[in-house]
Amino acid sequence: MPVWFEEERPRRPRLSRERITEAAVALLDAEGVGGLSMRRLAARLDCGTMSIYEYVASKEDLLDLALDAALGEIDLAEAAGPTWRDTLTRLMSRSRQVMRRHPWIPALLGTRPLLGPQALARSERVYAVLNEAGLTGPQLLGAVGALSSYVNGFVLTELSWRSRHRDPAGESDLRHRAAEHIARHADRYPVLTRHARLDMDDFEEGFLLGLNVVLDGIETQLNQ
Incomplete structure (x- = not known):
């Protein structure tokens, strides 16, 4: 049963679900994500592993x-x-900032039931902004999905790239060499040669x- 469907029972004041979270x-x-375990969490909290299980049933609940x-x-x-565009631009930009601050978020978003109060409040806001702009039914669902997929995918790519290319000079050299490679094969990649900004x-x-x-x-959907 998802953790969101359960009521937290009163416990001893030394620990709380909030402190554990x-x-x-x-x-x-x-x-x-690979480094999260009940044992490591207990060590961070300076408590016994079984103490955590008094507040959460599993590692899945912790996630x-x-x-x-x-x-x-x-x-x-x-x-x-x-x-509505200004609001969504700010919302999506802030979402990216939070994901960059917590790089493990994008990998979890597609695998967890987003039923917590914070996640639902943000989903409600995105749906409300688009609904108030004029979208309903499948168009509304498609728009929300497109926004979520774009932001999650972009940040996941950004984080992966930055984890591998930490040296600005090395990255600049790689981009320069990639552009030269494509230019040498302009007959194969004419559009990339003219338009790709490597x-x-x-x-x-x-x-x-x-x-x-x-x-x-x-916006095109709104104007139909």
């Missing part, structure tokens, strides 16, 4: 609680803008460019 988030930030707590860092009030290393710019394309598509 905070420690789990910190451990995930430091070690990633759900930690993910929901991290998603709560996406500030809904600060994301409010004058138009020297573009600004992920912020790239993120907003792609997001605007997704939002343009949504």
Whole structure:
């Protein structure tokens, strides 16, 4: 049974589900999903492993609680803008910032039931913004899915790239050599030669460019 369907029972004050969740988030930030275990979490909390099981039933519950707590860092009030596009741009940008702060989030988003209060509040906000703009039914579902898939996929790629290419000079050299390689084979890759920006290393710019394309598509649906 998902942890969200259960009521937390009163326990001894030394531990709490909230404190355990905070420690789990910190451990995930430091070690990633593969580094999360009840034993390591107990060591961080300076308690026995069995003490944790008085508050959560399994590691799966810990992942759900930690993910929901991290998603709560996406500030809904600060994301409010004058138009639906402004609001969604701010929401998606803040989502990216939180995912970059907690690099384990993207890998969990597609595998966890997003039923926690923080996740549901943010889903409600995205649905509400698009619904108020005029989308309903399959168009609304498609728009939400397109936004989520774009942001999650972009950040996952960004994190993977940054984990492998930490040296700016080395990255610049790789991009330069890749551009030269394509240019040498312009007969095979004429469009890439003319239009691909392999020297573009600004992920912020790239993120907003792609997001605007997704939002343009949504706006087209609104104007039909």
